[in-house]
Amino acid sequence: MDALVEVSGLTKRYGDTLAVDGVDLTVLPGEVYGFLGPNGAGKTTTLRILTGLIAPTSGDVRVLGGKPGQAEVLGRTGSMIESPAFYPYLSGLDNLRLLAEYAGVARRRIDEVLELVDLADRAKDRFSTYSLGMKQRLGVAAALLKDPELVILDEPTNGLDPAGMRDMRRLIRELGTGGRTVLLSSHLLGEVQQICDRVGIINSGRMVAEHNVNELRGEQELVVRADPKDQAQAILSRFGTVHQYDDTLRVAVDSSRAAEVNSVLVGAGIAVSELHMTERALEDIFFELTTEEKADVG
Template sequence: MNSEGVLVETRNLTKRYGSRILAVDRVSLTVRRGEVYGFLGPNGAGKTTCMRMLLGLIRPTSGKATVLGRSPGHPESLVRVGALVESPAFYPYLSGMDNLRVVARYASVPKRRIEEVLRLVGLTHRARDKFATYSLGMKQRLGVAAALLKDPELLILDEPTNGLDPAGMADMRDLIRRLGSGERTVLLSSHLLGEIEQICDRVGIISGGRLIAESTVEKLRGKGALLVGAKPLDHARQSAEQLLGAERVEVLNGTLRLNVDPVTAGRINRELVDAGVEVTELRPVEGTLEEVFLEMTDQKGESHVG
């Protein structure tokens, strides 16, 4: 494996609990250096189990994973990885600052980094308060601060906006975008499509423990579609079906949705007008990840957990 270009690679990674529960099923994914990789899947799809396996917290039943050229959980890979897995977990009786001091000691990171990461997540003013008194948003930010202590090459964030209010979610997305804008690689899991769409370069979609797609956001969204307002609608639909094939034509709320590349708008307009259709509106629309996601994950498998 080329550890320069590929930071995380899994091959048929599988986790089975007993004979009935298959949490992760032969997942093979690749995270490349410098990208923000979105790990997208419904609740219970196996995202967290996958991430725990990448950090060495859970041992796979079978398959292989390599993180920064090492097996998961190896001190030499962990030292270059920062992670927030599920909810942020710290000692409630310690202040935010002291919690970071404990983490820094385990990570063998110099103390001066603590102030830096507190500033980065905007928590300096509450750093001396006990963790138990923090709001969920502040706990989440402390979790990200802890993940950044090592100034890691690879940042693994598991549902970092979980439980945050809309403003908190927007702040967190901004922060993640900033963190992923340089050399740093980010592996981000979420069940929120908009979040992944806004932040990530590439996406892996997991459902029922299986990785069912891995590609760039653009490729997954497809090339989009054309919305056509036309009169009479029936005649317009028939003409469009003759032109493009019935499978690419839908009627939505009194308009036609043509699943074609929007650059063909001019030609389609001309053909429809020539066929005697009055075209009242012609508008390109982008495909959404949500459509792709719902289409892809609309499958029922065996019993799974996340």
């Protein structure tokens, strides 16, 4: 499968500051790719390079088979980089109208995207009167205007209230399931965990991990609190490798086998007081990776 975005050895230097340091990144067709990193890690700089706004110092960058910033590539890419920027004296509708003129998009598409982001009712109001959440939604509408193959969204849930964040997550998930490819930058790890297929984690300009979300989080484990513990451990070892954490036992099995494990333990006369699945949150992994990186740098 040909990657839609292929970045190799990407470096961007501003004077003495290395904003992006040898980043490799691959986004596959149809996936929702989460680009994670703390503030100042180099996420927005990388996305600006992908959209042709800034030139890399070195490295190879291919977007949709072409160079970033080429008319052909831009015509198939929708993006919202950093905060949504529009003309404050124009209405949301007029802002989209003029972007449609630039991009050569039919007028009816404007109504479609306004409906999609639930902004049709306020479309004729000036952009300067919009709340932060409405501005974000207009930014997403603008990104979708060209019905692009690749959507690049930089922190799209910034400033949204919980309901707005939920709606935005749903929208991004829908974009991903519609065959579109989404490259999503965020520092909201729960959000990324919920909607992304793969993630890349960047820290201090360097890519520290790029994996499938589930791979990154590791296998699911069944946590068992049982008595007597020795007998329980012996039985659990039939299902997989058993680890002991404090006074619980953990075995790597799929959640579909939890009932079977319980049944076998109870059948052997073992009292089971706790049994649940656990997995590492993306947040734990993120902090693990970014903290290690900082420690290495320091």
